[in-house]
Amino acid sequence: MEFSVRFMGLSTVRGAFARFGGTLMYNPSSIPGSSISVVIETNSINTNVEFRDKDLKSPNFFDAEKFPLITFHSEKIEKSKDGFVARGPLTMHGVTHPVAVEFV
Secondary structure (H helix, E strand, C coil): CEEEEEECCCEEEEEEECCEEEEEECCCCCHHHCEEEEEEEHHHEECCCHHHHHHHHCCCCCCCCCCCEEEEECCEEEECCCCEEEEEEEEECCEEEEEEEEEC
8 A cells, every 4th residue: 555745845755554454345336335444554654764664653643553553434435527436434543534535
């Protein structure tokens, strides 16, 4: 599971989580009846910079020991102009917010 984050407007930090899993339940006759669930192990983050990874796993960011998982479960999937949008709660660092994830 790869990611990229703009850093101070000067560069882009790229990385990945090595351990994750998920379930996709696809119903072609009823897109809204489909669902997506994802679980990511925060301790598996890798940005190819050891000191940065250690800091990201620490209480400064993910606090991987206290909050070992990032989770998402769609509550609704909709067709969009360019593909689909999955809407649902994302929980990270003990905080849950609704998000919209675009995908094709």
